[in-house]
Amino acid sequence: MSVLFIVVPLALIVVLAAVVAYIWSARAGQYDDLDTPAVRMLHDDDAAPPKEGR
Amino acid sequence: MTTAGATAVIGTPCTHCGLAVPPALITAGDGPQFCCAGCSAVYDILQSHGLSAYYRFGERREAAVRSSGRSYEEFDHPAFAELYVQQAGGGRMRTELYLEGVHCASCVWLVERVPLLLPGVARAELDIRRSLARVEWDSAAVSLSQLARALDRLGYAPHPFRGVARDAMRKREDRAMLTRIGVAGALAGNVMLAAGALYSGEFSGMESRYAELFRWMSLALTLPAVVFPGRVFFTGAWAALRTRTLHMDLPIAIAIAAALTRGAINTVTNSGPIYFDGVCILIFLLLVGRFLQQRGQRAATDAAELLYALAPTTARVVDADGTERELPAVALLPGMEVQVRAGESFPADGVIALGRTAVNAALLTGESMPTSARVSDRVFAGTLNVMAPVRVRVEESGETSRLAKILRQVEGSAQRRAPIVALANRMSGWFVAVVLALAVVTFLIWLPRDQALAWDHAIALLIVTCPCALALATPLAVTVAVGRAARAGIFIKGGDALELLSRPGEMVLDKTGTLTEGVTSLVAWWGDEAVKPLVLALEAGSSHPIADGFRRAWPAMAIAPASDVVHHAGGGISGTVNGTAVVVGSPRFVTARARGGEQYLARLTESALTPVFVAVDGVIVAAAAIGDRVRDDAGVALQALRLRGWHTTLLSGDDSAVARAVGAQLGFAASDAQGAASPEEKLAQLQQRVDIQRRSGRPVVMVGDGVNDAAAIAAASVGIGVHGGAEACLATADVYLTTPGIEPLVRLVEGSARTMRVIRRNIGFALCYNAAGVVLAMTGVISPFIAALLMPASSLTVLLGSYLGTTFVPASAPSVVFVPSDVTDRRERAA
Numbered sequence: 001m002s003v004l005f006i007v008v009p010l011a012l013i014v015v016l017a018a019v020v021a022y023i024w025s026a027r028a029g030q031y032d033d034l035d036t037p038a039v040r041m042l043h044d045d046d047a048a049p050p051k052e053g054r
Numbered sequence: 055m056t057t058a059g060a061t062a063v064i065g066t067p068c069t070h071c072g073l074a075v076p077p078a079l080i081t082a083g084d085g086p087q088f089c090c091a092g093c094s095a096v097y098d099i100l101q102s103h104g105l106s107a108y109y110r111f112g113e114r115r116e117a118a119v120r121s122s123g124r125s126y127e128e129f130d131h132p133a134f135a136e137l138y139v140q141q142a143g144g145g146r147m148r149t150e151l152y153l154e155g156v157h158c159a160s161c162v163w164l165v166e167r168v169p170l171l172l173p174g175v176a177r178a179e180l181d182i183r184r185s186l187a188r189v190e191w192d193s194a195a196v197s198l199s200q201l202a203r204a205l206d207r208l209g210y211a212p213h214p215f216r217g218v219a220r221d222a223m224r225k226r227e228d229r230a231m232l233t234r235i236g237v238a239g240a241l242a243g244n245v246m247l248a249a250g251a252l253y254s255g256e257f258s259g260m261e262s263r264y265a266e267l268f269r270w271m272s273l274a275l276t277l278p279a280v281v282f283p284g285r286v287f288f289t290g291a292w293a294a295l296r297t298r299t300l301h302m303d304l305p306i307a308i309a310i311a312a313a314l315t316r317g318a319i320n321t322v323t324n325s326g327p328i329y330f331d332g333v334c335i336l337i338f339l340l341l342v343g344r345f346l347q348q349r350g351q352r353a354a355t356d357a358a359e360l361l362y363a364l365a366p367t368t369a370r371v372v373d374a375d376g377t378e379r380e381l382p383a384v385a386l387l388p389g390m391e392v393q394v395r396a397g398e399s400f401p402a403d404g405v406i407a408l409g410r411t412a413v414n415a416a417l418l419t420g421e422s423m424p425t426s427a428r429v430s431d432r433v434f435a436g437t438l439n440v441m442a443p444v445r446v447r448v449e450e451s452g453e454t455s456r457l458a459k460i461l462r463q464v465e466g467s468a469q470r471r472a473p474i475v476a477l478a479n480r481m482s483g484w485f486v487a488v489v490l491a492l493a494v495v496t497f498l499i500w501l502p503r504d505q506a507l508a509w510d511h512a513i514a515l516l517i518v519t520c521p522c523a524l525a526l527a528t529p530l531a532v533t534v535a536v537g538r539a540a541r542a543g544i545f546i547k548g549g550d551a552l553e554l555l556s557r558p559g560e561m562v563l564d565k566t567g568t569l570t571e572g573v574t575s576l577v578a579w580w581g582d583e584a585v586k587p588l589v590l591a592l593e594a595g596s597s598h599p600i601a602d603g604f605r606r607a608w609p610a611m612a613i614a615p616a617s618d619v620v621h622h623a624g625g626g627i628s629g630t631v632n633g634t635a636v637v638v639g640s641p642r643f644v645t646a647r648a649r650g651g652e653q654y655l656a657r658l659t660e661s662a663l664t665p666v667f668v669a670v671d672g673v674i675v676a677a678a679a680i681g682d683r684v685r686d687d688a689g690v691a692l693q694a695l696r697l698r699g700w701h702t703t704l705l706s707g708d709d710s711a712v713a714r715a716v717g718a719q720l721g722f723a724a725s726d727a728q729g730a731a732s733p734e735e736k737l738a739q740l741q742q743r744v745d746i747q748r749r750s751g752r753p754v755v756m757v758g759d760g761v762n763d764a765a766a767i768a769a770a771s772v773g774i775g776v777h778g779g780a781e782a783c784l785a786t787a788d789v790y791l792t793t794p795g796i797e798p799l800v801r802l803v804e805g806s807a808r809t810m811r812v813i814r815r816n817i818g819f820a821l822c823y824n825a826a827g828v829v830l831a832m833t834g835v836i837s838p839f840i841a842a843l844l845m846p847a848s849s850l851t852v853l854l855g856s857y858l859g860t861t862f863v864p865a866s867a868p869s870v871v872f873v874p875s876d877v878t879d880r881r882e883r884a885a
Binding site: 001004005008011012015018019022023026027029031032033035036039040 | 162228229271
């Protein structure tokens with residue numbers, strides 16, 4: 001079980017990477033408008049007409 | 055939002071917007087048909103730029119394109135740029151524009167294709183929730199006025215958005231808050247994992263070196279959580295201390311600091327409990343609760359900004375030598391003469407100097423029919439010039455105009471709505487005092503026995519009583535309810551509206567556009583059906599509201615050519631169709647020219663509608679009633695509200711006789727149907743009612759649709775704007791309905807009551823957990839494990855309670871969609 005002494009710090013490094021990525025995305029304004037992108041993704045020019053979700 | 059296919063259109067649908075095409079505009083052949091020039095222009099623009107994909111959207115804007123045709127020259131003015139435009143780097147400029155008429159996915163698509171239509175525009179992004187378009191353009195290649203005209207031609211009249219600076223600041227705040235929440239969440243999750251290992255180790259045995267590893271790991275993760283996201287509580291507590299007030303942040307900061315210190319000491323000495331998991335979860339949950347609450351309060355402040363965006367910004371001034379030039383509306387001075395074209399709003403208050411027209415003052419007075427205006431009649435800023443171009447001599451402009459005064463009242467009333475927040479703050483003060491006192495008591499009880507134990511129990515108490523669940527109880531339930539309501543077609547801007555609407559009180563309703571449809575239409579027809587085409591043939595070329603009513607009633611009917619058509623001002627219209635002489639007009643006008651018709655007179659005098667007689671070859675053969683039709687669902691909805699204990703009142707700016715007649719039809723008591731109320735009077739009435747009801751705590755609700763209701767809506771305890779209302783009214787309303795009709799009012803009232811039950815249940819649970827925690831901590835039974843279990847358990851209960859509780863149900867599904875196996879809910883449904 002002494003592998004824990006290596007794995008736990010490794011896991012913390014992964015967490016650090018995730019946190020850094022999140023901070024970057026938040027600062028870059030990716031969460032500013034959560035409504036429009038959901039609509040915008042339907043806009044692919046040559047795609048089939050968007051279907052109603054109802 | 056309605057789908058294009060959902061509403062049945064009688065006659066030929068417009069290729070662009072799907073509304074019925076007036077028969078006069080139908081072109082022969084299989085080609086596209088348009089209901090108006092605006093739709094036709096947009097169709098051409100889209101086709102010529104290869105953007106016909108727009109017509110593949112299942113959900114499109116279902117409204118005729120109304121472009122104002124303004125030049126937007128004032129957008130290029132240096133003073134304008136200074137106020138609204140920012141440098142974006144690389145020779146680009148940036149601003150935000152508030153767009154009218156943004157509805158759905160197809161709008162986003164269209165607005166964001168503007169760079170394709172107009173070279174030089176680098177970017178256009180639309181925030182659909184707030185109708186704000188952020189645009190970037192190359193100032194060397196294109197001007198902002200060109201950009202504004204392009205948006206206007208597409209039917210999205212742009213307005214400058216005053217809140218740009220504040221918006222940027224708020225965006226920064228939001229991002230910082232989200233960063234804090236994310237970091238706190240990640241750290242809390244990992245500390246929880248370590249805590250899980252430690253707790254299970256305690257039960258099943260664990261080598262001490264592994265236990266030490268996890269304790270140190272927890273410490274390493276908790277320190278940044280306290281220093282970075284947790285800092286806000288310390289700054290809050292410090293600010294509270296300096297102002298000598300009791301703030302929620304105070305016990306939180308003390309709990310965090312004490313637990314962290316004690317846990318760190320215990321980690322170093324490798325003895326006793328660490329509290330790191332509790333501390334981390336505490337920080338995370340409290341931040342989430344705070345964020346939800348903050349977002350709820352924001353929507354209200356947005357409203358005032360939008361009001362200013364809506365006032366007309368430009369005017370066409372006519373100089374003494376007859377030349378016209380454009381000027382910002384704020385720069386108008388008394389004595390100047392301005393030219394106002396048909397279809398434009400008046401930019402200032404004044405008197406007509408030249409010309410004769412009809413004015414739709416519904417914006418200010420709520421009167422449904424346009425009134426005629428001639429030389430030396432007064433007109434007001436914001437009202438609409440319906441019929442013909444006129445020249446107006448300015449008397450009051452800008453801040454002194456009647457519209458500006460009303461908007462100021464709106465703002466003032468909106469700001470005065472704070473007592474509920476103040477109450478919540480006072481309550482939290484008590485909570486803080488009690489918690490701190492209990493912690494001290496616990497410490498003193500245990501001090502004589504063992505100093506270490508005294509510390510442990512006091513800290514445990516502070517942690518378990520920390521108001522995570524309490525802080526989440528209200529905002530979470532409100533957020534869930536608001537989200538569900540939005541899906542059901544009801545937009546709620548603040549949680550306080552839900553609270554106020556949960557108890558029955560007084561509901562004051564506007565007439566035009568709220569209880570009625572707000573457009574002139576044919577309501578009744580008596581007599582010969584066969585003469586309908588003759589009437590339509592005669593009215594086809596008229597721009598009178600009555601003619602509009604006939605055209606709207608029979609859109610599919612073929613139009614025969616009419617000859618010798620003569621308009622008699624104030625009376626009616628006469629002419630020859632298919633060789634027969636036809637006269638259509640007011641009863642007095644027609645009876646002077648034809649025989650008969652006595653049988654219709656009795657029916658027509660009673661109602662609030664405009665009577666019209668039809669005579670063919672000198673004999674009156676039919677009568678029609680034209681007016682503003684009462685909405686189909688109004689009677690049932692009002693009855694349902696009255697059954698729930700609401701007292702309903704009709705308050706209209708329209709003529710008293712009309713208000714009384716509509717009131718009688720909808721079951722209002724005679725004393726509760728009042729007409730001829732100016733916007734100022736509506737405001738005064740609402741304020742008076744709110745004052746009277748203040749002691750009883752019952753809400754006074756104003757339901758309306760126009761700018762004439764806006765001040766009253768802001769003054770009411772809860773203001774509700776109905777579907778299709780003026781943007782200024784929607785901006786000040788606490789709630790607005792996105793589906794037509796007033797039936798959603800009933801669902802709103804019911805949903806609010808259910809939401810309040812959910813909130814009370816949440817708070818009850820949270821308090822029970824807290825009380826249990828206090829007892830356990832004071833008696834010393836509590837272990838760090840139980841404390842760590844209690845806290846997330848209480849928050850989880852609140853979370854589940856909020857999501858499983860039935861609050862708002864979509865309109866299409868009257869039965870409960872989601873059925874939780876929860877006893878309380880079953881009782882609610884049975885009730």
